[in-house]
Amino acid sequence: MTLISTIGIWSKTGHCRWPRQRRCGAGFFGKSSDAFTLLELLVVLVLIVIIVGVTVPRFGMDLLNDPLKKSTRDLVYLIKGARERALTVAGGAMLSIDISAGEFSLTNPDPQAGATGQPDEPVSRTIELPDTITILSVFVGDGDRPATGPVEIWFSPQGMAGPFIVNLTDGSSVMGVDYSPFLTDIRIADEQLEPTTYELDG
Known part of the structure; x- marks a missing residue:
């Protein structure tokens, strides 16, 4: 008995039998669903830039004004x-x-x-x-x-x-x-x- 889904074909043994996918659980772009998306990485980078941009100048001013x-x-x-x-x-x-x-x-x-x-x-x-x-x-x-x-x-x-x-x-x-x-x-x-x-x- 097999289960057909939009991701692949699963056998009753639990092995992925989709011929064009490298591993089970892979998405349409060949990447694992557990991997970070490009959008998520961009959001993290933006947050880092904002934090650094706020804290570093303030630290520098405190040092200069001491x-x-x-x-x-x-x-x-x-x-x-x-x-x-x-x-x-x-x-x-x-x-x-x-x-x-x-x-x-x-x-x-x-x-x-x-x-x-x-x-x-x-x-x-x-x-x-x-x-x-x-x-x-x-x-x-x-x-x-x-x-x-x-x-x-x-x-x-x-x-x-x-x-x-x-x-x-x-x-x-x-x-x-x-x-x-x-x-x-x-x-x-x-x-x-x-x-x-x-x-x-x-």
Whole structure:
């Protein structure tokens, strides 16, 4: 006894005997009824695109607007600016850190004749930290105690300066910036850094 359907011919043993179908339960297009249709896949892809489009920009904006991370990036850019400025003028560059005021300043303290033969004017750029961000500590050189007053770090005409560490905090989180002439890039960490930490990592 056999059963005839629009899908195939079934024998009483349960085996598919439709000659043009590869397997039982196959549809008109030769695909299993358990497989995803093209429409279903498109719906899933659209949902993924919508979710990513909503969450990623918001995450990116939160990252850019975070005062602690933004202040840390600004400090890193200023340090790189001091190094580049020192390489372009004969007098080097000075990075000043006012711990109590929460300010970083970049100046050319002793203008001399630059590459053009004309005196370079002092260049000053100041970064003022937001009210929610404070300078937690500053370590200069190999000192194991943080500085307590204004700090001046001189970048030579070769773009070099002694090692120093700056830790910023918003009261709940800390980010550390570590500069060393022996490192190719400025190190950033989401924790408080100290000279001993640098020695272990170096």
